[in-house]
Amino acid sequence: MKALARLALAAGLLLAAPAGAEDGYDLWLRMRAFPDATVLRHGDTATLRLAEAELRHGLAAPLPLVVTTAADPALAPLRLPFAGLGDEGYLVRPAMLGGRQVLVVAGNTDRGTLYGAFALIRHAATGGDIRTAALRSAPRLPLRMLDHWDNIDGTVERGYAGQSLWDWWTLPDHRNPRYADYARANASIGINGTVLNNVNAKADSLTAPYIAKAAALADVFRPWGIRVYLSARFSAPIELGGLKTADPRDPAVAAWWRTKADEIYRAIPDFGGFLVKANSEGQPGPRDYGASHADGANMLAAALAPHGGTVIWRAFVYAETDPTDRAKQAYEEFKPLDGTFAANVLVQVKNGAIDFQPREPFHPLFGAMPRTRVMAEFQITKEYLGFATHLAYLGPLFAETLRADTGRGKQRVADTLAGMAGVANIGRDRDWSGSTFNQANWYAFGRLAWDPSLAPDAIAREWAQQTFGTDPEVVDTVTAMMAGSREAVVDYTGALGLAHLMATGHHYGPGPWVKDLARPEWNPVYYHRADANGIGFDRTRTGSDAVDQYAPRVARRFADPRTTPERDLLWFHHLAWNRRMADGRTLWEDLVAHYDHGVAYVDGMAHQWATLRPHIDAERWQKTATFLAIQAREARWWRDASLAYWMSVNHLPLPPGVAAPAHDLAWYEAQRFPHAPGNPK
Known part of the structure; x- marks a missing residue:
């Protein structure tokens, strides 16, 4: 030694x-x-x-x-x-x-x-x-930012690594050494911005006591090259200022925001700006007053402009007013506004048009707003990919979107971006992210935000070398496990373009049968459209016509099931169960094979990890081994519950030699998890 x-x-x-x-x-x-x-x-x-x-x-x-x-x-x-x-x-x-x-x-x-x-x-x-x-x-993207969905009561929405890292109760007086360690880790991978609070913001975050708390964090982060941002509640002029309206066209509203910006910059001279979730999932916004998203964003931008601040306006919007296809709404609301946003506005677009699903085609807004500064939003925390316990390396997911062909010349999604944001997976757990392998997703996000052309496998290898040491047996095994791990989650939760099949509210576990929620687009049946004849959402011109939101070359490819990548097939097409796939199997046989492949991959990771026991410290080895056992059990649950439901719809037998679900459908439908993490009530 x-x-x-x-x-x-x-x-x-x-x-x-x-x-x-x-x-x-x-x-x-x-x-x-x-x-x-x-x-x-x-x-x-x-x-x-x-x-x-x-x-x-x-x-x-x-x-x-x-x-x-x-x-x-x-x-x-x-x-x-x-x-x-x-x-x-x-x-x-x-x-x-x-x-x-x-x-x-x-x-x-x-x-x-x-x-x-x-x-x-x-x-x-x-x-x-x-x-x-x-x-x-040099970084390809100027803004590389983490979005913390942290609440001021200490809970974290869709967070699986314990309570919020920010102890708002003891700030600004106590500056926990972990704050500097957090900033150091971010600086090591090139992240230069952090949003401290949840996009489902409380107006309290903009009051003087909380500005002082944010200023204390800004002081810690500044030497590490990190600027702080705050999520702003659009209705704050009513809740804090006593105004009767938050209409962005009202001079009194604009004046209130100017005064608030001045107050913030006196405390935080290099304050980054506001992140805004508006007119989405019940959040207030300019459309409440008949104004546009550009009206709202530009009013805030005018308040920040004298200080060099930025407004980051999320394009994640959907409402019951468009029942035909939730995937179309962001494009329909934002595309007509191209060129109308102020220069210090960034429109933040999720990687896909629904909501951070295990796989989605790239969002049609990428490349469709050439006169608007656009940034991509990814989810590092695994709301739909097994929470903290499932090993799912997200480097391939990030790269899949960044490298997607927009259909506009040789332009890739990464070429359209002015920044990248990642919904953080960081909490108060000692290992920061709930598991060792979740740290790799934080790391990969930072590396790809710096350089979107980096190869996910190469990032996984360099992360493994720095995390476990350079023993080739360890590095080769760990990177092999990581390489197909996200694809395995896609396989056992819903392959071939299926999405939004999770249970209600907490999003934990399978729920493809759910159909009784108040709004159509909250129900999994809305997305898979399975019946005795087939499965999938028709987004061609015979259906919702969402394909026409893409550039013509891409739209033509997605409009034809023969040229649609099979990984996206059921996202764009409702197809017969007996349709022949590229491998010669029927769609039903192929879907079943994907479920079985996902389960088998998890079993393989558990075996691979077991071989490393002599080479990994006991604490990290044991926690990962335990989580892989949880993942194996839950992958089978996903597989069995999903197959039981699909068989109840299509009335088809399983292919010969395929194991039947462990329970009947009623058993799976009866499972309840009222206290799943990451879903604070």
Whole structure:
């Protein structure tokens, strides 16, 4: 062991902490301190001091490290290529400085330098040689943000990692050290913004006491390059200001928001701005007054503009006023407004047109609003992918959307974006995200927000190397498990384009039979349309015609079941149970095979993980093994309950050799889970 440690030191590699007591708190930043490391800092800002500390903590460098910025006169003779790096890009280069060989870590700003320090640590942790490190990168997207669905009472909507990380009761006085650790983890993957409170916002979040609490967090986050944002309740002028209206066209309403913005910026000079959920799921908004989303967003934007703030206006809207197809509503409301939003407005669009389902085709708004700044919203917390206990690596889900062809020239979804937001999976659990493997989704989101062209498998590998060490057996096994894990969840919850099949309210477990909820689009039967003749939602011109919201080339592909990718088939088409699929099986046989494949994949992950027991610390190994056992049980539950229901509708037998459900349909329908997590009442 000592020989290995000396070898690693000689090679200049980052050393992960040895196996032992390990609760996951250190995430992918499991380094040892090297007090003898030579790190020379040119300049004295809080952020440069952090970069210095990270390198001193994380690297046993075989040559001096120089932490600086492009403005450093000492760098001028080197003519380093800082052009094009912007405010956040970084450069790492070997160089001769002051007569000796050094490694320069720098950016145009100290924030870029900090990102460069973390990039060098990542490079070393994943097998790179520090002596020849030549790293250069700038973020593709300017805004890379986490949305916390945290409530001021400490609960987290759709959160599965315990209570809120923010202790609003003791803020602003007590600044828990975890706040800085949270900011550090985000900075290590390039996240530069965080929304502190739930999009289902309380007006209280905009009162003076809560502004002071947000300011305390902003002070902690600022040196790490992170700006804070607040979700704003649109009706706050009524609830806090005593006005009788929140109509964005009313001068008194606009004046109230200007005064509120001034108050916030006095406390938080670099406040990022407001995130707004309006006219969706009962939230107030401009349409309550006959005004448009642009009217509402632009009124708030005018209040923030003098301070450099941004309004992020969510396009997640649906209402009972459009009973034909919930998937169409966001496009119908926002597409006509293209070009009418103020320059400091971002329209935030979910990755798919329904609601963070295990798989959805990309949202038709991507690429359809060329005169509007658009950002993508993903869900890192796994509301529909097994909560905290199911292993589902979401890198492939994020990349699937980012790389989708919009049908407009060679434009991919990522090419249309000005930012990415991820609904956070972070809570007060010691391992931050409810399980070790959930940390990988936080990590993958940050890496892809920085560079959407990164390969999900490569991200999984670098995460595994930093999280578990560089033992090839461990890294190869972990990345193999992760590679197909999201697809397995799709298979056992609803393959071939099926969606929204979960139980009511808490969204835990299967409920494809649900049909008695007050609004049609709340019911799973609305989405699968299964009957004796077939299954799937017809979104072609013979149905809701949602396909025509896509660019013509994409619309033509989705309109024909022969050219629709089979993974999306039942999203766009209602097809006969006996339709022949590409593999020669009938649709029914193929659907059953997907359920069985999903269950088998989970069983395989459990077996793979068992082989790593000698190589993983006991605490993390045992928790993951326990969760895989839960996942295996629940995957079978999903499979059996779903097949029992489909057979009650199509009256078809299971293919030969396929195991029957463990119980009858009535048993599955009778299951109740009134206290499932993430659904505070």
